């Protein structure tokens with residue numbers, strides 16, 4: 001239960017962090033909150049030569065408005081997602097998800113950027129970036145780019161990030177007056193990873209849904225947008241019949257893996273129940 | 287822009303000097319980068335009130351305060367804490383800020399073997415310094431990452447609930 005020996009470097013700037021990573025021949029890991037990485041090192045699932053501490057890089061901090069987006073710095077801690085007024089106002093779906101992420105002491109250290117980079121398919125925030133249509137800002141040796149959340153999550157713990165690249169911030173489109181959102185998850189115990197969870201963001205005219213994005217987590221190798229289900233809802237209001245149609249469509253969108261402690265049929269059932277509850281609430285305007 | 291010394295890569299297990307303020311006292315010690323804070327506290331600084339249970343963030347026995355917030359000492363390396371302020375159960379006890387919690391835990395038998403107790407107290411202290419009037423549900427939620435294998439939790443929740451109410455009656459948090 002002890003990590004293999006490594007060297008430690010505390011970077012003061014992005015350039016320093018990228019440079020150190022390259023010098024270590026990419027046999028290095030960035031450490032942010034460490035709430036996923038430290039257990040992985042202790043269990044020796046990973047054993048890099050160099051650990052690069054990015055938590056003292058000022059450029060990765062802060063939450064602010066930038067045009068039509070809210071820019072959330074990678075180092076924003078989970079506890080700040082709960083307390084920061086700009087998140088509550090302009091990204092309320094993230095505020096709603098935050099209390100479900102781990103336990104209070106883990107929220108004091110864990111970072112939003114770390115959660116998105118780690119891309120655990122059972123994690124709340126990666127799935128919410130999909131529901132929000134967010135964009136992930138990445139910087140690497142060859143410069144900076146922005147990747148849509150839809151293109152970011154590739155496979156199990158695999159993302160568009162290349163070795164040596166850093167997430168600097170996540171850009172979330174500002175929440176608008178004609179939008180509604182919902183978040184919920186089913187877990188055995190509060191703070192545990194969810195058996196199944198979901199976040200959604202709808203744009204409405206009155207009660208009619210003009211557009212909706214629905215994303216599930218804990219249902220497969222990556223956070224998963226359910227496009228067939230979304231299509232079943234667009235253009236109508238949320239009556240019992242529409243909700244039933246969306247629940248039926250869910251079966252075409254999700255294929256939970258076999259060989260898990262939770263059988264696929266049960267996960268799919270839970271997803272259907274959760275979707276029904278959440279659409280009911282969304283329709284009631286809550 | 288460099289700031290990175292390449293020779294660092296060759297001596298991975300070489301100790302480095304770390305300075306922090308522990309329980310109000312400035313301390314410097316030599317640690318290997320891979321040494322976790324909980325190991326440093328217990329083995330180097332002999333502050334054994336911080337317990338090591340699962341060493342993977344699941345049980346809450348290793349909680350300490352880092353710059354005033356509760357964190358798991360098993361989920362960070364000592365080097366990361368360079369320059370920080372750390373308060374362990376020993377410091378919180380000496381300063382008296384959790385004396386009422388400790389007395390109430392004692393009075394209500396909210397501990398048996400005591401293994402979980404330092405972590406419970408650190409988390410309870412954090413909760414009560416952030417939420418003045420927590421519901422029992424809030425208390426249970428705050429303790430969701432703390433395992434107790436002895437008490438069944440009820441007495442722990444009772445004790446924290448009682449202290450929260452007593453603090454309100456005596457005119458706010460101490």
Ligand SMILES: Cc1cc2nc3c(=O)[nH]c(=O)nc-3n(C[C@H](O)[C@H](O)[C@H](O)COP(=O)(O)OP(=O)(O)OC[C@H]3O[C@@H](n4cnc5c(N)ncnc54)[C@H](O)[C@@H]3O)c2cc1C
Nearest residue numbers: 032033034035036037102110111114115117123166167343
């Ligand atoms: C007991 C326990 C329960 C938990 N429960 C939950 C839960 O219910 N839901 C949940 O979502 N999470 C949970 N977590 C995980 C927690 O939320 C982590 O904080 C989060 O997954 C990772 O963020 P971090 O800042 O700690 O990243 P780290 O652990 O520091 O890093 C994780 C990975 O991301 C990389 N990385 C970090 N930051 C960046 C960046 N800016 N750019 C590029 N790469 C980067 C690191 O190199 C590493 O590979 C739990 C953790 C524990 C220990």
Ligand code: FES
Nearest residue numbers: 339340341346360
């Ligand atoms: S020892 Fe740190 S949480 Fe169990």
Ligand code: FES
Nearest residue numbers: 398402434435436
């Ligand atoms: S008192 Fe023994 S584990 Fe809690």
